[in-house]
Amino acid sequence: MLLFFASLTLPVFGQTSLSNIRTDLEYLASDELKGRKTGSPEALESAKYIARQFEDIGLLSPSIAKNYLHEFTLVKSENTIRNLTLNDLDISPVDFLVLFSSKMVKVSDPDKFQLIIIGENDDFMEKFSEVNGLDQSFMVIVHPIHKNRFLRLKNYLTRPRFSLGSKSDKFSVWVLSGEESIDNINLYAVNKIEEVKGYNVIGVLPADEATSRIWMYSAHYDHLGYLPVVNGDSIANGADDDASGTVAVIELARIFAKEKTSDKSLWFVAFDAEELGLFGSQALAEKLRSENLEGVINIEMIGKPNDDIGYTSAYISGYDLSYWPDKMAQSIPLEEFMFFPDPYPQMNLFMRSDNASFVKYGIAAHSISTYSENDETYHQVNDEIDNIDFVNMKTVIDAIYQASIPLLQFDYDPGKIDYQTKTDR
Numbered sequence: 001m002l003l004f005f006a007s008l009t010l011p012v013f014g015q016t017s018l019s020n021i022r023t024d025l026e027y028l029a030s031d032e033l034k035g036r037k038t039g040s041p042e043a044l045e046s047a048k049y050i051a052r053q054f055e056d057i058g059l060l061s062p063s064i065a066k067n068y069l070h071e072f073t074l075v076k077s078e079n080t081i082r083n084l085t086l087n088d089l090d091i092s093p094v095d096f097l098v099l100f101s102s103k104m105v106k107v108s109d110p111d112k113f114q115l116i117i118i119g120e121n122d123d124f125m126e127k128f129s130e131v132n133g134l135d136q137s138f139m140v141i142v143h144p145i146h147k148n149r150f151l152r153l154k155n156y157l158t159r160p161r162f163s164l165g166s167k168s169d170k171f172s173v174w175v176l177s178g179e180e181s182i183d184n185i186n187l188y189a190v191n192k193i194e195e196v197k198g199y200n201v202i203g204v205l206p207a208d209e210a211t212s213r214i215w216m217y218s219a220h221y222d223h224l225g226y227l228p229v230v231n232g233d234s235i236a237n238g239a240d241d242d243a244s245g246t247v248a249v250i251e252l253a254r255i256f257a258k259e260k261t262s263d264k265s266l267w268f269v270a271f272d273a274e275e276l277g278l279f280g281s282q283a284l285a286e287k288l289r290s291e292n293l294e295g296v297i298n299i300e301m302i303g304k305p306n307d308d309i310g311y312t313s314a315y316i317s318g319y320d321l322s323y324w325p326d327k328m329a330q331s332i333p334l335e336e337f338m339f340f341p342d343p344y345p346q347m348n349l350f351m352r353s354d355n356a357s358f359v360k361y362g363i364a365a366h367s368i369s370t371y372s373e374n375d376e377t378y379h380q381v382n383d384e385i386d387n388i389d390f391v392n393m394k395t396v397i398d399a400i401y402q403a404s405i406p407l408l409q410f411d412y413d414p415g416k417i418d419y420q421t422k423t424d425r
Helices: 002-007 018-028 041-057 124-132 144-157 239-259 279-288 324-329 390-408
Strands: 069-086 089-091 096-100 104-107 114-118 138-142 161-164 171-176 185-205 214-220 225-230 233-236 265-271 293-299 313-316 338-341 364-369
Touching: 018 041, 018 239, 018 390, 041 069, 041 185, 041 239, 041 265, 069 096, 069 171, 069 279, 096 144, 096 185, 114 124, 124 138, 124 144, 138 144, 144 171, 161 279, 185 239, 185 279, 214 239, 214 279, 214 390, 239 265, 239 293, 239 390, 265 279, 293 390, 313 324, 313 390, 324 338, 324 364, 324 390
Parallel strands: 114 138, 138 171, 214 265, 214 293, 293 364, 313 338
Antiparallel strands: 069 089, 069 161, 069 185, 096 171, 104 185, 185 265, 225 233, 313 364
16 A cells, blocks of 8 residues: 555645744634634635635636625524423423523423423433434423533523524423423523624635546634633634644645646635534534535544644544544654554544534544643633644644645545444454
């Protein structure tokens, strides 16, 4: 296999421009963009900046994107009124929460939803995992012995919620109560509804010869906006998360447009609304599910060397779930760079970045990262450009470019992916 790769005419390792990387990252992580929060004017300015880079490179704007911008709508919902009577008992708002995306929910029939009990002797997190996968309206009654976990969950879930596209009639209710059945119920809740626009940025590099086969390089450009003040700073600049990945996508587009090393069409995508719940990638995955999208190389936080695997290396999430991660690892001399399996399987990183939106459709999508488990800048105001190791970041981008070229040849097919079943791949 090594002889095969040696026979390919690969560019010299090190094609990216350190100057371009620094220029793009300094702008995207600047205070001027105020943390690139989805729906803000600054997030739109970030998207337009990326679009200008794609246009200057010579990428095409696909039909689903106007001037490179693929617009989608998020529905933001927040409870303003909620009342619940259960088995003739008035439940305090402190002891229940209602989750829904429509303007109002009103329920008086217990048969309108599924009932789940988390009893005194149940494992809370195990039951929560079961409930989390339900695709219907439900109510969860949580025994008071689990009060501390319930309150932490309530604190997390009662923040403003976002959903993609049209409002749904589905709802869920979580109640702290010793009741074990429902004889009667009266639920009334009202949401404040707001629509938020998001914008994915998409540039296409068609193959020289007509083909319907597509590969994607992606990252998310949105971040958190403002956070509580620390040492006089409240802007979550997101230099590593994920301006670093976005800059990598731009730079990869520059190289591929210049070198023409792919037999397949390439889509370069900067996603919006990843921080809110992978919504930008979900919106695009739904559009592309019927296209011949073979693989997604998502780039998530590559601005600093990883604490555990060191310099001139990166890891790939879900490494053994499709063929291409190992193919990439074998496509580059080990003395130059190494791609490792994800060192943090307990963190479930494979399903926490934008690659996950494509995996559900069987597309071989993985994320490449150098994020460290104990990174003290993650989602903090000190995720600043001063912490970026530009030389190592350049090396990572160079490696992604060189090692992914074999994936883009006509004779390579990554196959489909089944993230629910681990394989020996």
